[in-house]
Amino acid sequence: MPEVMWIPVIYVQTVSIGKALFQLAPSLLLLGFLLWTTKKALSGGAGGIFGQKKKTFKKFNAEKNVKVNFADVAGCDEAKEEIMEFVKFLKNPAKYERLGAKIPRGAILSGPPGTGKTLLAKATAGEAGVPFYSVSGSEFVEMFVGVGASRVRDLFKTARENAPSIVFVDEIDAIGKSRGKGKGMGGNDERENTLNQLLVEMDGFSTSDHVVVLAGTNRADVLDSALLRPGRFDRKIYISNPELEGRKDIFGVHLKKIRLAPSCDLDDLKGRLSALTPGMSGADIANVCNEAALIAARHNEEYVRLHDFEQSIERVIAGLEKKTKLLSPDEKKVVAYHEAGHAICGWYLEYADPLLKVSIVPRGQGALGYAQYLPADIFLYTTQKMLDRMTMTLGGRVSEELHFNSVTSGASDDFEKVTGLAQRMVLQCGMSPKIGTISYTIDRGQDMTKPYSERTAKTIDSEIRRIVDECHERCKNLLIEKADQVELVAQELLTKEVITREDMIRLLGKRPFANRNDAFDKYLAGKDEKGED
Numbered sequence: 372m373p374e375v376m377w378i379p380v381i382y383v384q385t386v387s388i389g390k391a392l393f394q395l396a397p398s399l400l401l402l403g404f405l406l407w408t409t410k411k412a413l414s415g416g417a418g419g420i421f422g423q424k425k426k427t428f429k430k431f432n433a434e435k436n437v438k439v440n441f442a443d444v445a446g447c448d449e450a451k452e453e454i455m456e457f458v459k460f461l462k463n464p465a466k467y468e469r470l471g472a473k474i475p476r477g478a479i480l481s482g483p484p485g486t487g488k489t490l491l492a493k494a495t496a497g498e499a500g501v502p503f504y505s506v507s508g509s510e511f512v513e514m515f516v517g518v519g520a521s522r523v524r525d526l527f528k529t530a531r532e533n534a535p536s537i538v539f540v541d542e543i544d545a546i547g548k549s550r551g552k553g554k555g556m557g558g559n560d561e562r563e564n565t566l567n568q569l570l571v572e573m574d575g576f577s578t579s580d581h582v583v584v585l586a587g588t589n590r591a592d593v594l595d596s597a598l599l600r601p602g603r604f605d606r607k608i609y610i611s612n613p614e615l616e617g618r619k620d621i622f623g624v625h626l627k628k629i630r631l632a633p634s635c636d637l638d639d640l641k642g643r644l645s646a647l648t649p650g651m652s653g654a655d656i657a658n659v660c661n662e663a664a665l666i667a668a669r670h671n672e673e674y675v676r677l678h679d680f681e682q683s684i685e686r687v688i689a690g691l692e693k694k695t696k697l698l699s700p701d702e703k704k705v706v707a708y709h710e711a712g713h714a715i716c717g718w719y720l721e722y723a724d725p726l727l728k729v730s731i732v733p734r735g736q737g738a739l740g741y742a743q744y745l746p747a748d749i750f751l752y753t754t755q756k757m758l759d760r761m762t763m764t765l766g767g768r769v770s771e772e773l774h775f776n777s778v779t780s781g782a783s784d785d786f787e788k789v790t791g792l793a794q795r796m797v798l799q800c801g802m803s804p805k806i807g808t809i810s811y812t813i814d815r816g817q818d819m820t821k822p823y824s825e826r827t828a829k830t831i832d833s834e835i836r837r838i839v840d841e842c843h844e845r846c847k848n849l850l851i852e853k854a855d856q857v858e859l860v861a862q863e864l865l866t867k868e869v870i871t872r873e874d875m876i877r878l879l880g881k882r883p884f885a886n887r888n889d890a891f892d893k894y895l896a897g898k899d900e901k902g903e904d
């Protein structure tokens with residue numbers, strides 16, 4: 372009997388454990404998963420459940436053996452000269468200390484994007500042969516309170532331990548914005564804590580800490596004055612977009628990596644390319660060289676040639692050709708007359724920029740047509756130059772008005788440029804007799820109060836309108852007078868889609884003004900004589 376009794380008991384128990392386990396399995400699995408993911412997240416490993424974690428634990432970039440040096444940074448000689456003092460100090464601090472000289476603690480490198488600020492900072496470390504610790508200001512500002520400040524502490528601790536060294540904080544405006552500005556955007560306390568910690572670290576340096584702090588920004592104007600005090604970032608080095616000679620040198624650096632035809636005259640190529648790229652930054656130039664190589668590779672060419680560079684410059688300026696974007700025949704006609712209007716104005720207005728190419732193949736984001744002009748590096752604009760430029764910019768819309776019953780939305784970008792120029796003439800350049808030689812800031816940020824009376828506001832409005840209307844009238848008269856030429860250019864565009872300066876000369880005769888742009892003259896002369904490389 373007892374034996375008989377045992378069997379069912381054991382049986383019942385076995386069944387109940389198995390069943391219980393079976394019922395608990397989902398909960399156990401969930402618990403295990405939670406434990407595993409939490410551990411991963413806290414250790415900051417890749418794939419942690421909080422995507423932020425990995426970022427939080429990546430403190431800064433460290434490079435001990437920097438290979439970049441001043442030879443890699445072309446065309447900003449003044450900036451290099453200024454920063455050279457840091458190199459000399461880092462290489463031989465004793466020389467300065469013996470004489471009781473205090474070396475500046477840091478420098479702000481400011482300037483437009485892509486002008487080589489990061490590159491210059493790195494090259495400074497490379498020249499001095501010291502480690503380079505870099506971080507971006509925006510990476511400092513985390514969502515967790517106190518993280519930014521602790522990361523600043525860690526960064527400076529490491530830099531001190533490895534001194535002599537250079538710390539580079541890119542986008543310093545992300546933490547160093549003037550403390551009165553940008554309130555109410557959220558996260559300001561964290562930003563201020565981070566900034567304060569940075570100031571504390573810089574103040575805490577003793578002269579024996581051979582650490583130089585460099586910072587990069589596109590907005591030096593918004594920085595907190597506390598940052599710029601002596602003993603902190605007391606050197607300000609401005610790097611502008613390169614001029615003709617600078618661009619030539621930068622092309623020199625980047626063309627080294629490009630496979631050019633053995634017959635190619637490098638000096639001549641650099642001259643032509645720098646003439647074609649006014650306003651471009653060092654980063655744009657690096658991009659042009661790379662794009663040219665990609666274009667050549669796409670066409671299975673053995674070498675990268677001038678026409679590849681010309682295409683890549685167009686691509687960098689106006690975006691990729693969109694051959695698949697089909698315009699209706701009517702739209703194509705409008706674009707052709709619009710571009711022909713610009714082109715004719717550019718040809719017959721003395722101070723307009725010389726034309727290089729007009730196309731009605733859609734490009735980039737929304738551009739249906741495109742005209743490439745060759746602006747010189749100009750530092751001073753005369754009234755006449757500004758008026759000619761505005762008249763030429765209105766050429767597209769005026770041509771539409773003259774040739775069609777209705778106008779299109781295609782000129783909105785042109786209007787923005789024209790209005791902007793007229794505003795500058797009136798508000799800043801003293802080019803309106805009624806406003807006189809007074810300057811009113813155009814961009815006042817969040818400050819909505821106008822620094823002038825209602826009466827002056829009305830005069831400003833009417834002066835801006837007068838200037839734009841006069842340019843419009845002038846443009847209209849010119850395009851009526853040159854209606855036959857507009858027709859010729861528009862028809863040529865409709866047949867060929869792209870026309871060049873040579874086509875314009877064939878259709879219209881030589882431009883009635885000498886080019887005032889030496890680099891351009893040289894480029895054209897070179898091209899006419901030599902043809903392609």
Ligand SMILES: Nc1ncnc2c1ncn2[C@@H]1O[C@H](COP(=O)(O)OP(=O)(O)OP(=O)(O)O)[C@@H](O)[C@H]1O
Nearest residue numbers: 443444445484485486487488489490621653654657
């Ligand atoms: N003066 C220069 N000489 C050679 N190359 C340059 C120069 N300026 C820029 N470049 C090229 O452009 C790239 C980007 O430059 P860099 O990142 O230093 O610009 P930046 O001024 O720091 O830009 P941002 O303000 O956007 O941070 C460089 O890696 C380099 O290839």
